[in-house]
Amino acid sequence: MPAIAMEGLTKVYPTGQRALDALDLEVKEGEFLVLVGPSGCGKTTALRLVAGLEEPTGGVLRIGDRDVTHLPPKDRDVAMVFQHYALYPHMTIEANMAFPLRTRRLPKAAVRAKVLEVARLLDLEPVLGRKPAQLSGGQRQRVAMGRAIVREPAVFLMDEPLSNLDAKLRVQMRAELLRLQRRLGTATLYVTHDQVEAMTMGDRVAVLRGGVLQQCDTPHALYQRPANLFVAGFLGTPAMNLFRAQLAEDGQRLRLGSQQLPLPPEVLATRPALAPYRGRTVAVGIRPEHLALGATGAPATLRAEVALVEALGAEQLVHFTLDAPAQPVEDRAGRPGEEPAPLRLEQTGATGTARVGPDEAVRVGSTVEFGLDPATLQFFDPEGGQALWA
Amino acid sequence: MAARRRAATRGTFPGWLLPLALILPELVVVGLFFLYPAARVVEDSVTASNAFGLSSRFVGLANFRALFSGGDELHSLEVTALFVGVTTLVAMALGLFLAVQVEQLGRSRVLFRTLFVWPYAVPAAIGGTLWLFLFEPGIGPGARLLADLGVRWNFALHGPQAMVLVMAIFVWQQVGYNLLFYLAALQGVPSEFQEAAQVDGAGKLRTFWRVVFPLLGPTTFFLLVMDLLAGLFGSFAVVDLVTQGGPAGATSFLVYQLYRDGFVNSNANLAAAETIVLLVIAGVLTVFQFRFLNRRVHYR
Numbered sequence: 001m002p003a004i005a006m007e008g009l010t011k012v013y014p015t016g017q018r019a020l021d022a023l024d025l026e027v028k029e030g031e032f033l034v035l036v037g038p039s040g041c042g043k044t045t046a047l048r049l050v051a052g053l054e055e056p057t058g059g060v061l062r063i064g065d066r067d068v069t070h071l072p073p074k075d076r077d078v079a080m081v082f083q084h085y086a087l088y089p090h091m092t093i094e095a096n097m098a099f100p101l102r103t104r105r106l107p108k109a110a111v112r113a114k115v116l117e118v119a120r121l122l123d124l125e126p127v128l129g130r131k132p133a134q135l136s137g138g139q140r141q142r143v144a145m146g147r148a149i150v151r152e153p154a155v156f157l158m159d160e161p162l163s164n165l166d167a168k169l170r171v172q173m174r175a176e177l178l179r180l181q182r183r184l185g186t187a188t189l190y191v192t193h194d195q196v197e198a199m200t201m202g203d204r205v206a207v208l209r210g211g212v213l214q215q216c217d218t219p220h221a222l223y224q225r226p227a228n229l230f231v232a233g234f235l236g237t238p239a240m241n242l243f244r245a246q247l248a249e250d251g252q253r254l255r256l257g258s259q260q261l262p263l264p265p266e267v268l269a270t271r272p273a274l275a276p277y278r279g280r281t282v283a284v285g286i287r288p289e290h291l292a293l294g295a296t297g298a299p300a301t302l303r304a305e306v307a308l309v310e311a312l313g314a315e316q317l318v319h320f321t322l323d324a325p326a327q328p329v330e331d332r333a334g335r336p337g338e339e340p341a342p343l344r345l346e347q348t349g350a351t352g353t354a355r356v357g358p359d360e361a362v363r364v365g366s367t368v369e370f371g372l373d374p375a376t377l378q379f380f381d382p383e384g385g386q387a388l389w390a
Numbered sequence: 391m392a393a394r395r396r397a398a399t400r401g402t403f404p405g406w407l408l409p410l411a412l413i414l415p416e417l418v419v420v421g422l423f424f425l426y427p428a429a430r431v432v433e434d435s436v437t438a439s440n441a442f443g444l445s446s447r448f449v450g451l452a453n454f455r456a457l458f459s460g461g462d463e464l465h466s467l468e469v470t471a472l473f474v475g476v477t478t479l480v481a482m483a484l485g486l487f488l489a490v491q492v493e494q495l496g497r498s499r500v501l502f503r504t505l506f507v508w509p510y511a512v513p514a515a516i517g518g519t520l521w522l523f524l525f526e527p528g529i530g531p532g533a534r535l536l537a538d539l540g541v542r543w544n545f546a547l548h549g550p551q552a553m554v555l556v557m558a559i560f561v562w563q564q565v566g567y568n569l570l571f572y573l574a575a576l577q578g579v580p581s582e583f584q585e586a587a588q589v590d591g592a593g594k595l596r597t598f599w600r601v602v603f604p605l606l607g608p609t610t611f612f613l614l615v616m617d618l619l620a621g622l623f624g625s626f627a628v629v630d631l632v633t634q635g636g637p638a639g640a641t642s643f644l645v646y647q648l649y650r651d652g653f654v655n656s657n658a659n660l661a662a663a664e665t666i667v668l669l670v671i672a673g674v675l676t677v678f679q680f681r682f683l684n685r686r687v688h689y690r
């Protein structure tokens with residue numbers, strides 16, 4: 001039995017905004033599920049629906065074995081961590097954490113014992129007597145967590161709980177939060193627009209776009225086999241390189257601008273959905289780490305002109321241009337890509353990125369040859385965007 | 391430190407002659423219309439004049455002792471306390487209750503807000519006349535309704551009835567003011583807090599009393615002081631119009647009593663003592679207000 005089950009969950013706001021469209025999603029018992037997507041894609045809406053702070057316009061919501069679709073928030077047994085924490089400013093930290101217990105009329109001594117226990121767990125004991133305004137951002141974040149866990153709810157809901165912290169603290173809290181969730185084993189629905197956070201934290205990650213679920217799978221599966229162009233472009237830093245290419249009639253070659261990439265038979269064999277695209281245009285995706293400098297021995301090579309080199313210490317990002325057409329795709333902020341280019345192959349000037357070792361000498365303006373393995377290529381329908389696998 | 395820095399960045403004038411010349415008009419106005427009369431009131435309050443006001447002598451705190459030693463004046467203090475206490479409590483509770491109701495309205499919010507604030511905007515004389523018309527014993531529709539309910543209504547005879555009527559009129563006027571401030575304050579409470587409380591398992595009432603109401607603290611405190619002051623000073627017009635302090639001094643509040651002592655009974659010294667008492671109360675309230683308002687603002 002899943003901890004949370006959303007079935008066709010839909011929310012149309014009175015303004016007519018269809019914020020969530022028939023969302024089918026399950027959070028399993030003990031699972032950490034991350035809901036990710038660009039701004040305005042309906043993440044918060046989904047969370048608020050689960051919490052009961054919004055009434056769905058369609059669909060069914062179950063928490064555990066109960067249909068809670070129309071129950072008020074207080075009867076749902078969920079705890080929520082708000083983006084700005086929503087700590088009660090007039091109460092001490094102790095009172096804040098005790099609040100969810102006090103509403104259940106538990107005896108005072110039991111409340112105090114439980115609050116102390118959680119405060120110890122979160123290292124908040126020294127600040128129990130303070131007011132929220134007297135805490136640092138990280139401490140406030142922990143208090144918000146504490147207030148959520150004292151009650152031992154059926155599920156945790158978190159709306160970008162780390163987005164108010166500075167970068168270093170964010171990374172630290174990520175691990176801390178995850179450790180806590182593992183320890184408590186409470187099913188968690190976690191919302192973020194940060195794809196790195198999603199990939200590093202989620203048992204599974206659900207990618208949302210315009211209120212529609214794109215794909216829900218493990219971070220590994222999402223990265224290896226994105227279901228469509230949007231997911232492919234959204235996950236991964238730097239983003240996947242996407243070009244338009246022509247698949248030869250025999251399926252043995254891929255024309256990328258003026259260049260030809262040989263495709264071994266396995267490529268088509270493992271991707272039955274690609275077969276109908278022989279002699280047609282496809283979108284091809286190449287992860288930056290799959291482009292290697294020093295093409296000797298590589299099954300295929302790609303020539304490109306270096307436009308910019310970013311040295312990051314452990315690696316270098318080589319930004320290049322290619323005489324092939326770009327595949328337009330919505331960017332991470334949810335802004336649509338440029339007008340989909342007509343399916344011609346003559347345009348040039350697509351840009352891409354490669355991830356190379358820190359010691360490679362790469363000169364801006366030079367032409368380099370990248371080696372790559374065609375088996376790592378990803379293919380998509382250039383207009384519908386769906387991945388071409390089975 | 392911060393204050394010094396601020397002072398340093400502010401422009402300063404050299405010497406003292408020019409600054410003095412610049413603030414002279416203000417000093418004259420304050421001196422003539424505030425300090426001088428105030429000094430005279432203080433002087434009057436510690437002296438006794440003969441019936442013609444021609445000679446006076448220092449009597450120390452005798453006037454104040456007279457105030458607190460019984461008779462009309464002590465009674466006045468008592469009814470004032472009752473009136474101010476009850477009207478403040480009722481006007482604030484009602485203002486808060488109505489503000490919460492109005493806040494939940496959608497588009498009609500502006501309409502209701504306007505309606506409720508109306509009595510506050512109407513001059514007290516007009517409002518008082520209206521109520522007088524409604525509750526004129528034996529004639530007014532309100533009075534007849536009360537008579538039908540078995541109340542022997544005649545506020546000109548029954549002290550408690552006069553008190554209730556004056557209180558009702560005053561509350562009716564003051565509620566709109568309180569509502570306005572509470573409404574603004576309610577709209578300033580981030581909905582996140584209420585939502586958090588709901589998810590934390592609190593019902594509507596608990597959410598309100600434990601989360602929303604405390605966050606309205608600064609407004610409550612401000613209104614408490616304002617309503618107390620309004621009750622102390624603002625009740626004059628209504629009392630003068632409706633009961634003239636009667637029957638038998640039942641509604642002769644301090645402001646009204648001092649007017650009667652000063653201008654009807656021609657006892658300027660007693661009136662001065664009463665004025666001092668009022669001013670001290672007002673002063674204390676105001677200081678209190680400034681002290682606390684600066685400190686007790688909660689969020690963000």
Ligand SMILES: Nc1ncnc2c1ncn2[C@@H]1O[C@H](COP(=O)(O)OP(=O)(O)OP(=O)(O)O)[C@@H](O)[C@H]1O
Nearest residue numbers: 013015017019038039040041042043044045046193
């Ligand atoms: N109360 C509301 N009334 C009308 N439209 C709303 C309301 N709340 C959200 N929306 C709209 O619904 C869509 C989804 O909003 P939502 O807040 O769920 O996005 P989000 O994914 O959480 O975005 P972000 O990452 O910016 O927080 C947006 O287009 C938003 O403008």
Ligand SMILES: [Mg+2]
Nearest residue numbers: 043044045159
């Ligand atoms: Mg959001």
